[in-house]
Amino acid sequence: MSRRRTFVIGAWLGAVALAALIAVDARYLTDLSAFLPEHPTPAQRLLIDQLRTGPGSRLLLVALQGGDARARAGVSIGMARRLRADPEFSRVENGEELAAERDRAFLFEHRYLLSEAVTPEHFSVVGLRAALSDTVADLASPGGLALAPLAARDPTGEMLRIVDRLSRLRRPRTEDGVWVSADGARTLLVAETAAEGSDTDADERAIAAIRAAFDAARRESPGSAALDLVMSGPGVFAVDSRARIERAVVRLSIASSALVIAVLLAAYRSPAALLLGLLPVATGALAGVAAVARGFGAVHGITLGFGITLIGEAVDYSIYFFIQSMRGAPAAEPGVAPWERRLWPTLRLGMLTSVCGFSTLLAAGFPGLAQLGAYSISGLLAAAAVTRFVLPELVPRGFAVRDLGPAGARIERRLGAVRRAGSAALWTGALALACLALIVLFRARAGLWARELSSLSPIPMAAQKLYERLRGDLGAPDSLDLVVVTGDTQEAVLRGAERAAGALEPLIDRHVIGGFDSPANYLPSLAVQAARRASLPPPDVLGPDLERAARGLALDAGRLTPFLSDVEAARRSSLLTERDLQGTSLAAGLHALMLRQSGRWSALLPLYAPAGAAPRIDLARVGAALAAAGAGDARLVDLKRESDALYAAYLHEALRASLAGLLAIVVLLALALRSLTRAAHVLAPLGLAVLVVAAALALCKVPLTLLHLVGMLLIVAVGSNYALFFDARQAGDGQSALTLASLCLANLCTVIAFGLLCLSQVPVLEALGTTVAPGAFLALLFAALLTPRAGRGAGVERHA
Amino acid sequence: MSRLPLMALLPLLWVSLGAASAGAGDLDAVMSLLAAHRHARVDFVEQHFLAVLKRPVESFGIMTYDAPGRLEKRTVEPRIESLVLDGGTLTIERGGHTRTVDLASHPQILPFVESLRATLAGDRAALERAFRVEFAGTVARWTLTLTPDDPGIARTVARVRIEGSRDDLLTVEILEVDGDRSLMTLRDHQGS
Numbered sequence A: 001m002s003r004r005r006t007f008v009i010g011a012w013l014g015a016v017a018l019a020a021l022i023a024v025d026a027r028y029l030t031d032l033s034a035f036l037p038e039h040p041t042p043a044q045r046l047l048i049d050q051l052r053t054g055p056g057s058r059l060l061l062v063a064l065q066g067g068d069a070r071a072r073a074g075v076s077i078g079m080a081r082r083l084r085a086d087p088e089f090s091r092v093e094n095g096e097e098l099a100a101e102r103d104r105a106f107l108f109e110h111r112y113l114l115s116e117a118v119t120p121e122h123f124s125v126v127g128l129r130a131a132l133s134d135t136v137a138d139l140a141s142p143g144g145l146a147l148a149p150l151a152a153r154d155p156t157g158e159m160l161r162i163v164d165r166l167s168r169l170r171r172p173r174t175e176d177g178v179w180v181s182a183d184g185a186r187t188l189l190v191a192e193t194a195a196e197g198s199d200t201d202a203d204e205r206a207i208a209a210i211r212a213a214f215d216a217a218r219r220e221s222p223g224s225a226a227l228d229l230v231m232s233g234p235g236v237f238a239v240d241s242r243a244r245i246e247r248a249v250v251r252l253s254i255a256s257s258a259l260v261i262a263v264l265l266a267a268y269r270s271p272a273a274l275l276l277g278l279l280p281v282a283t284g285a286l287a288g289v290a291a292v293a294r295g296f297g298a299v300h301g302i303t304l305g306f307g308i309t310l311i312g313e314a315v316d317y318s319i320y321f322f323i324q325s326m327r328g329a330p331a332a333e334p335g336v337a338p339w340e341r342r343l344w345p346t347l348r349l350g351m352l353t354s355v356c357g358f359s360t361l362l363a364a365g366f367p368g369l370a371q372l373g374a375y376s377i378s379g380l381l382a383a384a385a386v387t388r389f390v391l392p393e394l395v396p397r398g399f400a401v402r403d404l405g406p407a408g409a410r411i412e413r414r415l416g417a418v419r420r421a422g423s424a425a426l427w428t429g430a431l432a433l434a435c436l437a438l439i440v441l442f443r444a445r446a447g448l449w450a451r452e453l454s455s456l457s458p459i460p461m462a463a464q465k466l467y468e469r470l471r472g473d474l475g476a477p478d479s480l481d482l483v484v485v486t487g488d489t490q491e492a493v494l495r496g497a498e499r500a501a502g503a504l505e506p507l508i509d510r511h512v513i514g515g516f517d518s519p520a521n522y523l524p525s526l527a528v529q530a531a532r533r534a535s536l537p538p539p540d541v542l543g544p545d546l547e548r549a550a551r552g553l554a555l556d557a558g559r560l561t562p563f564l565s566d567v568e569a570a571r572r573s574s575l576l577t578e579r580d581l582q583g584t585s586l587a588a589g590l591h592a593l594m595l596r597q598s599g600r601w602s603a604l605l606p607l608y609a610p611a612g613a614a615p616r617i618d619l620a621r622v623g624a625a626l627a628a629a630g631a632g633d634a635r636l637v638d639l640k641r642e643s644d645a646l647y648a649a650y651l652h653e654a655l656r657a658s659l660a661g662l663l664a665i666v667v668l669l670a671l672a673l674r675s676l677t678r679a680a681h682v683l684a685p686l687g688l689a690v691l692v693v694a695a696a697l698a699l700c701k702v703p704l705t706l707l708h709l710v711g712m713l714l715i716v717a718v719g720s721n722y723a724l725f726f727d728a729r730q731a732g733d734g735q736s737a738l739t740l741a742s743l744c745l746a747n748l749c750t751v752i753a754f755g756l757l758c759l760s761q762v763p764v765l766e767a768l769g770t771t772v773a774p775g776a777f778l779a780l781l782f783a784a785l786l787t788p789r790a791g792r793g794a795g796v797e798r799h800a
Numbered sequence B: 001m002s003r004l005p006l007m008a009l010l011p012l013l014w015v016s017l018g019a020a021s022a023g024a025g026d027l028d029a030v031m032s033l034l035a036a037h038r039h040a041r042v043d044f045v046e047q048h049f050l051a052v053l054k055r056p057v058e059s060f061g062i063m064t065y066d067a068p069g070r071l072e073k074r075t076v077e078p079r080i081e082s083l084v085l086d087g088g089t090l091t092i093e094r095g096g097h098t099r100t101v102d103l104a105s106h107p108q109i110l111p112f113v114e115s116l117r118a119t120l121a122g123d124r125a126a127l128e129r130a131f132r133v134e135f136a137g138t139v140a141r142w143t144l145t146l147t148p149d150d151p152g153i154a155r156t157v158a159r160v161r162i163e164g165s166r167d168d169l170l171t172v173e174i175l176e177v178d179g180d181r182s183l184m185t186l187r188d189h190q191g192s
Helices: A002-025 A042-052 A069-084 A100-109 A125-140 A144-151 A158-167 A200-220 A234-268 A271-296 A301-325 A337-362 A367-394 A405-419 A423-443 A461-473 A490-509 A526-534 A539-550 A561-572 A585-593 A619-628 A639-673 A676-699 A706-730 A736-757 A763-786 B004-036 B107-121 B124-130
Strands: A027-029 A059-065 A089-093 A173-175 A178-180 A186-193 A228-232 A298-300 A481-487 A594-597 A600-608 A634-638 B039-049 B057-066 B070-077 B081-086 B089-094 B097-102 B131-137 B142-148 B157-165 B168-176 B181-188
Touching (some): A059 A069, A125 A539, A144 B039, A144 B181, A173 B089, A173 B097, A186 A200, A186 A461, A200 A228, A228 A461, A271 A301, A271 A367, A298 A367, A301 A706, A405 A736, A585 A594, A634 A639, A736 A763, B004 B107, B004 B131, B107 B142, B124 B142
Parallel strands (some): A027 A298
Antiparallel strands (some): A089 A186, A594 A600, B039 B181, B057 B070, B081 B089, B089 B097, B142 B157, B157 B168, B168 B181
16 A cells, blocks of 8 residues: 555656656747648648748838827837837838938949840830930920939930839828828838747847837927827737737636635635645646647647646546545545545546547647647546546545535535426427527528638737738738749749739739739849840940931930940849849848748739729639739739638638547447437537537627637536536436535636636637636536436436 | 139129018018919920930920919820829829829929929918028019029029019029029910
């Protein structure tokens, strides 16, 4: 006995120490990847790259609001000056014309490589004459005086063409020298962090730097006291959701632990029992973290949030153990034989039922759910093992908790009053309730499930809306339609982008699209640059041709020698590479539209919706145009549809997994209870609880997400314990009052743990809480009312 | 240092002194006449005399002014183009494309548009914010010479000279430092 005790406790302490070591050493992730798939399709990969490390993920969108426009502009300029000096940021833009002079000089110097008009025909006598005539007309126009200085060097108007093309891309409105929203109410600034988009610590520093710059700039700008700083962007989301998840995990864990402890203390009236009772939960939580850390390499913060759910179920085990096994245990009676014989099989079956349910999550296609499964399974196994083997060894001789028999008897009497209606009446009522719930669900079927990936996001809806608004203010593409060209080299994808652009260009005139951007706008492919350079004629050809072309025009060919020498310089120049763009805003434009992931390059060509009538782009026509132009390597990606398809796939998978889990539970129960009827009696109250909760959520217009589904699985997992105990009681164990008392206490703890999740500001945790808290309560109530009673109901249920 | 710069300054000094003494009152009179004029619609012909050109080129169109801040210049020939100045923004529409420019961030445009707008508005304060203002002549026949204050602008634009009679503008001439210049002649709108 003593050796066994030493062994058991030693083994347990060893396991706890090992788990603690693993948990301390584990890597914890707080980014959004818990809900992104592990094996994405190419389009999904792009989406994920965009979300996690894409150029967009490094952007912090800043808006100043309140006060007057001039004060906002002053603060914007002051902030930008400070942030540009900060190495945390690779780029800060607020509409100030800082890079403009450098940009203009760069564009002008390289105009013959950058202008799409440069072809051999353009430099023939006919082409030159047409271009020169245009320039004369330009010079006659009101802006002519400003153009005149350029005309001698650029009489074919390449610079104007390039500037025109670039200025066609949407930019925010400028007022008082800085960007403002279309309605002028907000002053805008964009900062790009130097660190990777997935570096949440760097994001946090960047956000702090922006706040500090705002405060400092405000101090030196008079009349700026009324100004407000608003920030959004993936970095802000990452920092916010990390903080929110941490806060939720820490605060809610503490709060639910405290409440559960208070409840248990009130019930047991014994601090020793309380401490012992928490051992299974604590061991389970540690084991869960360790298992996830070992199995997945890293633990998602949100998994720890889900871990609270473990408190809800694992604490039940010790409650059952203490209340039911300790009942009147005479000090003299050695060992825990009755507990092992009577209670443990039921508890074990309940635990196995839960494990069955959770095991289906293990196969889930994204880590958030799989980790929840692994965490729960290992946690429950550990907690049950500690309850079964360790607790009996630790309980001191003569230890007893308060007898909850009288309390149980009181509840029993209350229930009895309802039960007197008769089993048939109760079952009819249950059936009616189920039908009602089904009708509600059927009527709400169209909007029953959330269809968008964003519903899984730990980012609150208001923050997502703010992001959309700021993006709109900044003139970001309002649709999420992209043409993507993927290839092995930057040159290959730039050429692909140019081919795609050739197909897209005509669609602008036909109002299929409003416009598009392309990395090749900023850096043409080497092939295109080389072709343009090759179409520039040598001086002995260009000189006489120019003479002939200008004949009869107002332009004086004799004054165009600067043009001749510029063309000659361009003919001898080297082609532009990414490096040459450094220091100009073109580099930012290029980087925003080029992705490099594991050796593959992608060029992104965002499409703008046409102005006016059609708000959505007719993607079929865009796809047809791309195919017709032989731009076969260009793929049309609708990010919104792609992300929603991703979510639909999750949902589908989760539904299938849940059904499989349910089936596994049915089989397990039928085998263990050796009766389909008994299994049905155990499952009926749980099914009813799930239906009623789903119907209630539908009535409250809460679109159901994956997490609600997981919550329903949890209702079955937790509720199966209740139903099994009622079933066991019916099958011959007469301690009804005590069983009922322990179940009510366990249920109270579960409802507390999950009920607190409703208060968390992390939408996914909230969804879990709102499903399980009422569901667990209903499961107990229905199980208590519907389980046939020994000797009273029709005898057919007795098979054991 | 030779004596030349000082000598060169003398006539300038004389002109500005003379202008100041002759026209301070008349400038205010012209400005208030202009300020009272809330709406104008005129035909314009603009000639550019540019070094790269063998002969001047010409454009014409209609200019509309609505007090205090809206000025529209619609060119009909040689190509359709419209410039709309409204408050602090300039919208350029040309060849089917529209471009919006903020004046505050493009001060180099100021002499081309603000000179005209502020004169039409009779807004002496606005004129004097951007230019050194010289007035010559009488209310019946006056000349405003505007010299950019900003050294950046003064590098390209030497001066803007506006001639008028009472509240009518007759010509607007912009002279650049390199000798290029434009001359716009205005007269009452004919037709529609």
